[in-house]
Amino acid sequence: MRIAVQAESFDLGAEANAFAAGVAGAGAVVTFTGVVRDLPEGGLQAMEIEHYPGMTQKAITAIAEEATQRWGLCDLLVIHRYGRLAPGEAIMMVATAAAHRAAAFEAAEFLMDYLKSRAPFWKKEITTAGGDWVAAKDADEAALDRW
Amino acid sequence: MRIAVQAESFDLGAEANAFAAGVAGAGAVVTFTGVVRDLPEGGLQAMEIEHYPGMTQKAITAIAEEATQRWGLCDLLVIHRYGRLAPGEAIMMVATAAAHRAAAFEAAEFLMDYLKSRAPFWKKEITTAGGDWVAAKDADEAALDRW
């Protein structure tokens, strides 16, 4: 299990290959990558991601341990960036490995749902007009009810 | 949309990076990779995958077009190998890109459920005792009912 909270960019392909190579006995590997999207009306200059250093690693580790146990994962990876990101840059990724596909998919979705609403990150959209904190969506909070 | 049915191995990381780099406007990229697993009792020498050349590309294209339309995907990738594979080798992968995570995850699961039961591939497990055709699982057929 690897959890990285970092300012640096990461290479999705290299991370996916390293993760898959390190797993024994898995039949299914799922990755999710979140990418900075431009605004619907365009004009996004950057996404600034703030986090709570003392709490972030701890909160993600708790979520990751729950996922590992609940779905019997072979392995799991979480990378989450903070700082200033340009449109098109990868914000974060998770990877899960399990014997069968249902467990790998479900665990990845569970991790994403919890990272969205329970890991201490806050996003701010920077445009020429200034900065706007991204509001949490009711749908993201509601997504936790599945689990 | 790229659909490849091939005997050659593929590089998960290189494919994931090429896929992600070619997508505009996606906020979410999901990949699934299926890997040859040893048998529970061990001793798997190889997995032989037979397919129906005339039908395979056609069947996967139909599934992929349905997924693209239904979840409004930005892009989609399917790679599926045939021939003789060793334990630990990747059999196939799918990748989906969408504006939001729910669509990317659901489309990838849909693709996997249909590839399992509706794409003309047959797996044979080779051990020192001989070869055993893998039987379709009722659970895989039942998985289609979700969609």
Next chain:
Amino acid sequence: MMQVLYFAWVRERIGVPREAVETEAATVADLVADLIAREDRYAAAFADLSALRVALDQELAEFDAPLAGVREVAFFPPMTGG
């Protein structure tokens, strides 16, 4: 003349991957009955139709589907892709 293809254990039981078949069969089920009547290896392959799938011109079909206009029939066990 119709091209008939076999895959996986159906191919192994029948002993060939494909063959041209001369038949008057009106439906897939008629074709199966026709083949079973010819040789034991067909009877062995088609013993349990519930364990088989059929494709007509590379599209999945049912066993009561008509064969009129069909050029390629394929028999195989349930698929195990992914």
Next chain:
Amino acid sequence: MMQVLYFAWVRERIGVPREAVETEAATVADLVADLIAREDRYAAAFADLSALRVALDQELAEFDAPLAGVREVAFFPPMTGG
């Protein structure tokens, strides 16, 4: 003395990312009332508690949670990770 941390727009409204606070507050809600009474910028940040979350010693908590033994309190809007 208690370390109090602020994140995102809570930090912006209060104007500092963290500060040491001397307080007799028994619960998080008491601490909030205490801060609001001090200066307008706190009143602005804490105007709508339903829009805020709190963590005690880096674990999510409720606003009625007791502060006894707590060394670090953090206030922030609902998280938007992923």
